[in-house]
Amino acid sequence: MRLDCGISLQQEVGWDRQTLRMARYLADSRDESFLVYSESVLLEQISSWGRKFPTLQPVHEVGYNSLGRVLEGLSGHGVRLDVSAKHQIGTLDNLALLNQDADVVFSAPHKIGSHIKFAREKGIQNVVFNSREEIKKIVKNSPSARVWIQFDCSQTANLVEIKELIQISMESGLNLVGIYLEISTLEEELNQLLQWILVSRSILDWSRAQGAEIKLVHLGELAGTSFSHGFVSDLNSALNKVFPAYLGIRLSATASKFLVSPTITLAARIVKLDDTKTELKNYFINEGVFGAFSGNLCIEGCVSTPYPLGGGKGRKGNRSQVYDTKIFGPSGDELDIILEDILLPELEKDDWLLFSGMGCLNNLEFINHSNVSGTRNFIYNKMEEVDECFDPAKPCSWEFNSCQSIEINLDNFEILNFA
Structure with missing residues (x-):
């Protein structure tokens, strides 16, 4: 399965066909950014560390990433x-x-x-x-x-x-x-x-x-x-x-960066275009330097050129020509620059971009998670969407992983709640 740009998902972000379908479904139906955590990638990174450094026990600094499923996965495999x-x-x-x-x-x-x-x-x-x-x-x-x-x-x-x-x-x-x-x-x-x-x-x-x-x-x-x-x-x-x-x-x-960075992918929506008709394309997305990028931008080389997921309406088109591109956060402020001097195809408003390697995350906005049916991947949504999984009999606490899990069945596009 490939992205809109032709990049192999399994190779680049650890996704499978079902996860891509779910991501595109969310892009069709929602406006807010979301995260995808790939547990299978985490397990491969742990195994890779063991092969490289057989005498070194890997350690994770909780402040680097405190998503509940990440911590459970690490602890359960000797980290x-x-x-x-x-x-x-x-x-x-x-x-x-x-x-x-x-x-x-x-x-x-x-x-x-x-x-x-x-x-x-x-x-x-x-x-x-x-x-x-x-x-x-x-x-x-x-x-x-x-x-x-x-x-x-x-x-x-x-x-x-x-x-x-x-x-x-x-x-x-x-x-x-x-x-x-x-x-x-x-x-x-x-x-x-x-x-x-x-x-x-x-x-x-x-x-x-x-x-x-x-x-x-x-x-x-x-x-x-x-x-x-x-x-x-x-x-x-x-x-x-x-x-x-x-x-x-x-x-x-x-080993936090090695173990966790490849496991998190951020999906962000283009909310505004620069109307200036120049060879430099400026895109404004719904995540900025004070959001999911805050910790990752502090790590040199951690945020790399994103992959186009495709438009919210599944727009197809010629993506072979690329342009000099600068990506801003939603404010458009000169301090809210996420990436510059990168090459991307021409995009439109409401297109989505995937930022891989976003493992440095300690952000309480992304609080509730959903399992992608039949996979080891999990979607994390924004805090304002918690009501979808909220049960008055089982109130959520402040911790990330405490909301009840939901499973999205993409065959019927319906949300199934699990107690």
């Missing part, structure tokens, strides 16, 4: 979920993903004492620290916590200060179990990560000599949505050399 704020803990608790043995790390560098207590009450035992003040708050609010010492990798390593903090934590009776690197690594920055890996090994050896049983090392974030063979080979070689198997170290790294 650790780390949190950095109280409301993220509430999200996991609401999804029943927390218990007394929850493999979750509270990774915020600076935390309010009551939030540490809240995390403990919800079953989160892993907490990071990077200062004397954080140690005091942990001792007061979660004295039985499993603590990780966090390295600020934006500064030169101060081994004297690190060792002092470790001694203070041990003297305070805390259970020191891990090292947590606060670093985000792109391919060209691998050498910096390798230096901090060596620092981690040095601190690991010293800590064990002091009686600390450190068995966990978190390597920060591997920030790519893809990784070259050279990067994968060099990192794996370094890890095998610095942390040989006999040390018994469990390694992890944040």
Whole structure:
């Protein structure tokens, strides 16, 4: 099945024929933008990570994407979920993903004492620290916590200060179990990560000599949505050399962009055209930099040229000729520019565009979801459409995945509610 532009759906956005039919049905019947989450793509990304980095447990930062089905899929397939704020803990608790043995790390560098207590009450035992003040708050609010010492990798390593903090934590009776690197690594920055890996090994050896049983090392974030063979080979070689198997170290790294970005596709409608008759085409869509694009535009190269889905009325036409194009949000403001210097065929008002790789999403507007019958894909609609699935006997809470699921049967174009 192909898009209006001839691109293979299965290859580019993980859709099948039924999902495309549903998307075009929604384009015919609604005005608001919507998301499509492809669970099968998520499972393939998890498998791909395991093949590339067999010694690295993947970690997802809940703040990157907190859609309920995404979190459930990740947790159910061995991905650790780390949190950095109280409301993220509430999200996991609401999804029943927390218990007394929850493999979750509270990774915020600076935390309010009551939030540490809240995390403990919800079953989160892993907490990071990077200062004397954080140690005091942990001792007061979660004295039985499993603590990780966090390295600020934006500064030169101060081994004297690190060792002092470790001694203070041990003297305070805390259970020191891990090292947590606060670093985000792109391919060209691998050498910096390798230096901090060596620092981690040095601190690991010293800590064990002091009686600390450190068995966990978190390597920060591997920030790519893809990784070259050279990067994968060099990192794996370094890890095998610095942390040989006999040390018994469990390694992890944040993989949110790699795992989640390819799973989300945004469908947005063109609401206005620039009437200027020039070779530059300006299109205004119903999502802007303060909506679904807010987090994704902060990631260089994350938002790529969209694929035309086709008009809301299924308009066909010659799409072989392309034009220089700029895409704006609905305001049309010069700060509300989503993409520029891209090539697209000539489009019309009410045509729809698909933006793939939109995984950085923590937007409460997209709240209720519908399963595409016979697939592992899910549609997320805007908050104002929640009434379609609202049952007064089962009120929705603030959490994403709490509305009852609906299934759209495209053979009859009718909505079937499931309790």
